[in-house]
Amino acid sequence: MTFLPLHTRRFASQVYCVLVPRSHKKGVPVEMTRPSSNLADFRDVFSKAKRIAVITGAGVSAESGVPTFRGAGGYWRKWQAQHLATPEAFARNPSRVWEFYHYRREVMLTKSPNPAHLAIAECEARLSKQGRKVVVITQNIDELHRKAGTRNLYEIHGSLFKTRCNTCGSVGENYKSPVCPALAGKGKSRFIINCNGLLRPNVVWFGETLDSNVLGEVEKELDICDLCLVVGTSSVVYPAAMFAPQVAARGVPVAEFNMESTPATTSFTFHFQGPCGTTLPPAIARHETELIS
Numbered sequence: 523m524t525f526l527p528l529h530t531r532r533f534a535s536q537v538y539c540v541l542v543p544r545s546h547k548k549g550v551p552v553e554m555t556r557p558s559s560n561l562a563d564f565r566d567v568f569s570k571a572k573r574i575a576v577i578t579g580a581g582v583s584a585e586s587g588v589p590t591f592r593g594a595g596g597y598w599r600k601w602q603a604q605h606l607a608t609p610e611a612f613a614r615n616p617s618r619v620w621e622f623y624h625y626r627r628e629v630m631l632t633k634s635p636n637p638a639h640l641a642i643a644e645c646e647a648r649l650s651k652q653g654r655k656v657v658v659i660t661q662n663i664d665e666l667h668r669k670a671g672t673r674n675l676y677e678i679h680g681s682l683f684k685t686r687c688n689t690c691g692s693v694g695e696n697y698k699s700p701v702c703p704a705l706a707g708k709g710k711s712r713f714i715i716n717c718n719g720l721l722r723p724n725v726v727w728f729g730e731t732l733d734s735n736v737l738g739e740v741e742k743e744l745d746i747c748d749l750c751l752v753v754g755t756s757s758v759v760y761p762a763a764m765f766a767p768q769v770a771a772r773g774v775p776v777a778e779f780n781m782e783s784t785p786a787t788t789s790f791t792f793h794f795q796g797p798c799g800t801t802l803p804p805a806i807a808r809h810e811t812e813l814i815s
């Protein structure tokens with residue numbers, strides 16, 4: 523079992539990939555156990571789970587066609603997206619940063635939840651009638667889980683559709699298109715003001731820390747869940763790298779639904795490879811033992 527060292531938590535607010543250092547000693551043979559991909563075995567575990575924590579990442583959004591602006595292709599116009607998603611960039615040029623987020627919001631108007639989002643939301647609603655709980659912990663800021671009907675949702679990186687005042691910190695929902703009249707043309711987003719402060723997207727930027735209240739709630743859920751699903755994010759990439767190993771360390775089954783497997787996958791009980799819109803729905807559909815559906 524590999525625990526995340528404390529220094530890794532420094533990166534918790536960042537969208538950079540976080541690699542989990544492997545602590546294998548030289549010369550000591552490592553026992554590599556393969557996680558199971560037996561769906562019937564997973565279904566058996568699923569049918570008994572009372573509290574399910576679902577951790578989702580960029581892969582789920584990607585299957586809805588949402589651009590992630592990560593890696594080599596992560597450009598918006600001539601700027602690398604990761605250079606716009608910082609407090610420094612916003613301080614320097616709030617208009618440009620708002621234009622970037624305006625663009626991302628507009629893109630989302632054309633995107634819909636995919637079968638993975640819908641299956642998670644349906645599972646939550648169904649299990650809640652049986653006194654069982656599903657919570658979703660996501661790094662995605664596109665609100666597709668919310669759109670699909672998920673209620674128990676922790677958006678640890680915030681939302682494209684929330685704004686926060688730079689001065690007083692007040693947070694508000696904003697689904698307007700455009701987000702402010704100035705952005706309809708080439709105007710300045712300095713018009714987006716509140717209490718004389720400047721409104722910014724309520725998302726966690728590079729170099730910023732997560733909301734400690736949200737993180738505290740997430741930690742509680744991870745401590746009491748009896749099944750954890752990691753969906754659309756590999757277990758060496760944040761946030762699964764931060765959360766899933768601590769669940770597995772309690773001896774709680776963790777099931778990964780992802781395009782690829784990684785060395786960290788071996789810490790988990792199950793791994794289902796492929797697009798999560800294909801692998802997840804049958805895995806969490808109504809089980810024959812569920813009397814109330």
Ligand SMILES: [Zn+2]
Pocket residue numbers: 687688689690691692716717718719
């Ligand atoms: Zn304010």
